[in-house]
Amino acid sequence: xxxxxxxxxxxxxxxxxxxxxxxxxxxxxxHLEALPHAGAYGIGAIHPLVFTVILYxxxxxxxxxxxxxxxxx
Numbered sequence: 001x002x003x004x005x006x007x008x009x010x011x012x013x014x015x016x017x018x019x020x021x022x023x024x025x026x027x028x029x030x031h032l033e034a035l036p037h038a039g040a041y042g043i044g045a046i047h048p049l050v051f052t053v054i055l056y057x058x059x060x061x062x063x064x065x066x067x068x069x070x071x072x073x
Protein backbone atom coordinates (compact mmCIF):
# COMPACT_ATOMS: atom_id res chain seq x y z
CA UNK A 1 0.00 0.00 0.00
CA UNK A 2 2.86 2.35 0.81
CA UNK A 3 4.43 1.73 -2.60
CA UNK A 4 1.15 2.52 -4.37
CA UNK A 5 0.73 5.73 -2.38
CA UNK A 6 4.25 6.82 -3.32
CA UNK A 7 3.50 6.09 -6.99
CA UNK A 8 0.22 8.06 -6.79
CA UNK A 9 1.88 11.06 -5.12
CA UNK A 10 4.73 10.91 -7.64
CA UNK A 11 2.29 10.99 -10.56
CA UNK A 12 0.39 13.84 -8.91
CA UNK A 13 3.54 15.93 -8.44
CA UNK A 14 4.80 15.11 -11.94
CA UNK A 15 1.53 16.26 -13.49
CA UNK A 16 1.11 19.32 -11.27
CA UNK A 17 4.62 20.62 -11.83
CA UNK A 18 4.75 19.53 -15.46
CA UNK A 19 1.52 21.21 -16.47
CA UNK A 20 1.87 24.34 -14.33
CA UNK A 21 5.64 24.84 -14.05
CA UNK A 22 5.54 28.59 -14.63
CA UNK A 23 2.80 29.08 -12.03
CA UNK A 24 4.59 26.92 -9.43
CA UNK A 25 7.86 28.81 -9.85
CA UNK A 26 6.48 32.34 -10.07
CA UNK A 27 3.48 32.44 -7.70
CA UNK A 28 2.66 29.08 -6.05
CA UNK A 29 0.47 30.39 -3.21
CA UNK A 30 -1.78 32.36 -5.55
CA HIS A 31 -1.99 29.33 -7.81
CA LEU A 32 -3.21 27.14 -4.93
CA GLU A 33 -5.66 29.80 -3.77
CA ALA A 34 -7.19 29.93 -7.27
CA LEU A 35 -7.88 26.17 -7.27
CA PRO A 36 -11.52 26.45 -6.11
CA HIS A 37 -12.23 28.63 -9.15
CA ALA A 38 -10.49 26.32 -11.63
CA GLY A 39 -12.49 25.31 -14.65
CA ALA A 40 -10.35 22.62 -16.24
CA TYR A 41 -12.61 20.87 -18.75
CA GLY A 42 -15.63 21.52 -16.54
CA ILE A 43 -14.25 19.36 -13.73
CA GLY A 44 -13.46 22.25 -11.40
CA ALA A 45 -11.36 22.15 -8.27
CA ILE A 46 -10.93 18.36 -8.22
CA HIS A 47 -9.31 18.25 -11.67
CA PRO A 48 -5.81 17.48 -10.29
CA LEU A 49 -7.11 14.36 -8.55
CA VAL A 50 -9.21 13.27 -11.52
CA PHE A 51 -6.29 13.50 -13.94
CA THR A 52 -3.98 11.79 -11.45
CA VAL A 53 -6.40 8.90 -10.96
CA ILE A 54 -6.78 8.47 -14.73
CA LEU A 55 -3.02 8.34 -15.28
CA TYR A 56 -2.56 6.09 -12.22
CA UNK A 57 -5.08 3.61 -13.63
CA UNK A 58 -3.29 3.61 -16.99
CA UNK A 59 0.05 2.99 -15.26
CA UNK A 60 -1.51 0.25 -13.11
CA UNK A 61 -2.92 -1.40 -16.24
CA UNK A 62 0.51 -1.48 -17.89
CA UNK A 63 2.11 -2.74 -14.67
CA UNK A 64 -0.49 -5.51 -14.52
CA UNK A 65 0.09 -6.54 -18.12
CA UNK A 66 3.86 -6.62 -17.58
CA UNK A 67 3.42 -8.66 -14.39
CA UNK A 68 1.15 -11.09 -16.26
CA UNK A 69 3.74 -11.70 -18.99
CA UNK A 70 6.58 -12.08 -16.49
CA UNK A 71 4.59 -14.68 -14.58
CA UNK A 72 4.21 -16.78 -17.72
CA UNK A 73 7.98 -17.25 -18.14
